[in-house]
Amino acid sequence: MEAKSVVYYMKDRKVGDPMAAEHSPLLEISGIKKYFDVSKGIFKKKKQYLKAVDRVNLTLNKGETVGIVGESGCGKSTLANIVMGALPPDEGNIIFDNTDIYSLSKKELKEKRRGFQMVFQDPSSSLNPRMTVFDIIAEPLKSFNIVKGKQLIEEVEKLLSIVGLDISYKKRYPHEFSGGQRQRIVIARALALKPKLIVCDEPVSALDVSIQAQILNLLRELQDKYHLTYLFIGHGLPSVHYISDRIAVMYLGEIVETGKKDIIFQKPAHPYTRALLSSVPVPDPDYQTEKRENTEILGDLPNPIDPPSGCKFHTRCPIAQDICKQKPPVLSSIRDNQQTACHFPITESLEEAKEYKAFIN
Amino acid sequence: MANDQTLLEVEHLKTHFFTEKGVIPSINDVSFSINKGEIVALVGESGSGKSVTSMSIMGLIESPGKIVNGSIIFDNQDLTSLTHKKYQKIRRNDMSMVFQEPLTALNPVFSIGFQLIETIKVQQKTNKKKAKEIAFEWLEKVRIPNPDKVFASYPHELSGGMRQRVMIAMALSSRPRLLIADEPTTALDVTIQKQILRLMKDLTKELDTAILFITHDLGIVAEMVDRVMVMYGGEIVEKSEVKQLFHAPKHPYTEGLLKSTPKINQWGEKLHAISGTVPTPSNLPKGCKFHPRCPKAFDRCESEHPPLIGHKDGSQVRCLLYER
Numbered sequence A: 001m002e003a004k005s006v007v008y009y010m011k012d013r014k015v016g017d018p019m020a021a022e023h024s025p026l027l028e029i030s031g032i033k034k035y036f037d038v039s040k041g042i043f044k045k046k047k048q049y050l051k052a053v054d055r056v057n058l059t060l061n062k063g064e065t066v067g068i069v070g071e072s073g074c075g076k077s078t079l080a081n082i083v084m085g086a087l088p089p090d091e092g093n094i095i096f097d098n099t100d101i102y103s104l105s106k107k108e109l110k111e112k113r114r115g116f117q118m119v120f121q122d123p124s125s126s127l128n129p130r131m132t133v134f135d136i137i138a139e140p141l142k143s144f145n146i147v148k149g150k151q152l153i154e155e156v157e158k159l160l161s162i163v164g165l166d167i168s169y170k171k172r173y174p175h176e177f178s179g180g181q182r183q184r185i186v187i188a189r190a191l192a193l194k195p196k197l198i199v200c201d202e203p204v205s206a207l208d209v210s211i212q213a214q215i216l217n218l219l220r221e222l223q224d225k226y227h228l229t230y231l232f233i234g235h236g237l238p239s240v241h242y243i244s245d246r247i248a249v250m251y252l253g254e255i256v257e258t259g260k261k262d263i264i265f266q267k268p269a270h271p272y273t274r275a276l277l278s279s280v281p282v283p284d285p286d287y288q289t290e291k292r293e294n295t296e297i298l299g300d301l302p303n304p305i306d307p308p309s310g311c312k313f314h315t316r317c318p319i320a321q322d323i324c325k326q327k328p329p330v331l332s333s334i335r336d337n338q339q340t341a342c343h344f345p346i347t348e349s350l351e352e353a354k355e356y357k358a359f360i361n
Numbered sequence B: 001m002a003n004d005q006t007l008l009e010v011e012h013l014k015t016h017f018f019t020e021k022g023v024i025p026s027i028n029d030v031s032f033s034i035n036k037g038e039i040v041a042l043v044g045e046s047g048s049g050k051s052v053t054s055m056s057i058m059g060l061i062e063s064p065g066k067i068v069n070g071s072i073i074f075d076n077q078d079l080t081s082l083t084h085k086k087y088q089k090i091r092r093n094d095m096s097m098v099f100q101e102p103l104t105a106l107n108p109v110f111s112i113g114f115q116l117i118e119t120i121k122v123q124q125k126t127n128k129k130k131a132k133e134i135a136f137e138w139l140e141k142v143r144i145p146n147p148d149k150v151f152a153s154y155p156h157e158l159s160g161g162m163r164q165r166v167m168i169a170m171a172l173s174s175r176p177r178l179l180i181a182d183e184p185t186t187a188l189d190v191t192i193q194k195q196i197l198r199l200m201k202d203l204t205k206e207l208d209t210a211i212l213f214i215t216h217d218l219g220i221v222a223e224m225v226d227r228v229m230v231m232y233g234g235e236i237v238e239k240s241e242v243k244q245l246f247h248a249p250k251h252p253y254t255e256g257l258l259k260s261t262p263k264i265n266q267w268g269e270k271l272h273a274i275s276g277t278v279p280t281p282s283n284l285p286k287g288c289k290f291h292p293r294c295p296k297a298f299d300r301c302e303s304e305h306p307p308l309i310g311h312k313d314g315s316q317v318r319c320l321l322y323e324r
Helices: A017-023 A076-083 A106-116 A133-143 A150-163 A168-170 A177-192 A207-227 A235-242 A259-265 A271-279 A285-289 A322-326 A350-361 B050-060 B085-095 B112-124 B128-141 B147-152 B160-172 B190-207 B218-224 B242-247 B254-257 B300-302
Strands: A025-039 A049-061 A066-068 A090-095 A116-119 A195-203 A229-234 A248-251 A254-260 A332-335 A338-340 B006-019 B024-034 B039-043 B065-074 B095-098 B180-181 B208-213 B228-232 B234-243
Touching: A025 A076, A025 A229, A049 A229, A049 A254, A049 B039, A049 B160, A066 A076, A066 A235, A066 A332, A076 A195, A076 A229, A106 A116, A106 B065, A116 A177, A133 A150, A150 A168, A150 A177, A177 A207, A177 A338, A195 B006, A207 B147, A207 B254, A229 A235, A229 A271, A248 A259, A248 A271, A254 A259, A259 B039, A271 B095, A285 B218, A332 B112, B006 B050, B006 B208, B024 B050, B024 B065, B024 B208, B024 B234, B039 B218, B050 B065, B050 B095, B050 B180, B050 B208, B085 B095, B085 B112, B095 B160, B112 B160, B128 B160, B147 B180, B160 B190, B180 B190, B190 B208, B208 B218, B218 B242, B228 B242, B228 B254, B234 B242, B234 B254
Parallel strands: A066 A229, A066 A248, A116 A195, A195 A229, B039 B208, B039 B228, B095 B180, B180 B208
Antiparallel strands: A025 A049, A025 A090, A248 A254, A254 A338, A332 A338, B006 B024, B006 B065, B228 B234
16 A cells, blocks of 8 residues: 555645635734743742643634543643633733724723623632622623613613523522533623623533533524624533534643534544544444544643643654654645644544554554 | 442432431432442433532541432441441451542641551551551552652652542552542553552453442443443433443433543534533423433423333433333
8 A cells, every 4th residue: 555645745835814815804823823821949040831722823703612631631622712812821812892902091901801701711700709699790891881770770680681581580699500501601701791702611621411402402502692702712522523613732831633524523634633633532432332432642731731742642642754754844825724733643544544644663 | 230240239228417407308219230350330420419428438428428328238247237336447458449639638847758657557557667668669550660769759749640649549449349440540640540540440450440430421431340330310221232332322411421522533513512511410390301401301291200220221311201
């Protein structure tokens, strides 16, 4: 078997995000870098940096959902904080609605932030236990002086019913609710300012299985109704798969693969994406034995302070070659709607990829 | 019923918590058995009673909790009537547990090596030198790449996956006959989860250890286990072979749970969601515990508490729809 026919390798692959030109972008994450100084010692002779986010480019178009997946420590939550304007990046721009949010003054940023809101993982820690549901949802409306008096009450009641909560709940406190209901309150608060973008950082991870589906459905419904754009961060691949249009896979601060959901899940080209997908337990006992590629990924996540040279994944990669240790691969298009940062992307079928693997071993 | 293959037989187990606010019936009338070397899953959401069931078996229910009724027959003796000392002996030799969060289960001020040696010394009544040998043997068995380094490290210096490997080494070094694994991979990343699951499966097969696997992840159930018990509101609502459960779920709750789980091998329309919220043990509905959320509920479900009904395919289901 000829290896070259299996692995598709072209020098002049198209670089950049091909989706950006076709649609109208709402959020552009361009060249974001965030390094944390983790040097030890008083004199800090040797500088050490944790590269939490490294050269990340991502574009979100109006009305779509982009899912970011990756293991803990891959930088997905840091990226969310940077997008929210809460953590200035070392390099790069966050362009929301044609404005670079880090070029704005504090006051301007506050005004701009009406357009983008966040939903967190743990709804009990993102709700003030001493405030009633009414106060929680009314707070953003009051702070931007949007409505007052009777109208404020009406608006809060409207938001409650939008997220599927009874309007009589408005006088209660967060602890009186279950996790799923609390997450609905958080969503209602996020919706209060009629945002265009909602950043969801693992919004269903802390919830029970039967409740996860409710919240995911609610997020989808709201998207259709209000033409929302979501940046959806999660490590639970099935839920990210369910809600997203496009997916970006992160590994140690970098996007290693991105593209349309169907392509990423059906034809993953990066060995890490493949490993990630084959690690997800599938709730179907027959699927295991018959159709599943069974690649177990080796080893642990490397120390992010001292990441491997070249391609950061090479220490765990089943098909790594010498070049992978030396030269970091560039994210580039390998087929329509799919970009991969890998020297040897797997673009053929599973069977051929296996033969290729056997060939190089 | 019990035969010579039965390792654990739980019958009519009731554990209640006697709090100031009243009695909380965490589990009610739970009965099941586990055969030697078998992997059985206990599936349920928060508050369904799955962890209380496992703690009851381990004899770790503390005041205000109490086992008020039922028996736990392990190896022909009833654990509920054992003295503290005898129970400890069983926990030392025959039964182990792996918890969800290994960081809280390991002592932060002692090195991994020290904790392993202590455990092995007590379990197997050997001297320090022999215990160290066994410890290294187990670190290799749980596929830790550099045992020397891990042996000298402290828990916080290890990754979550490594810590869970150490926990598994500790739990299995006494070659127990039953391992209770309470969501052992929930805190881990998927690629590490896969490694740990495979490790548990391989090692317990080698030792012929049975596992009671507590989880809420139906994917893990499909990959790991032979039989499944679904818990809801403090009782078992369905018992089934794993394939039957996925191909022909019987209880409306099981059915809803399966439908509401997003799957990466299926291209989904809208997810089916179970309406309502998970009831807390202090506030369980009358009749069938699931009836307020059940799409198939009828008038009798509100008042009548359904028994476990045997189905012709061998599974059992607690639902009046299957009455005949």
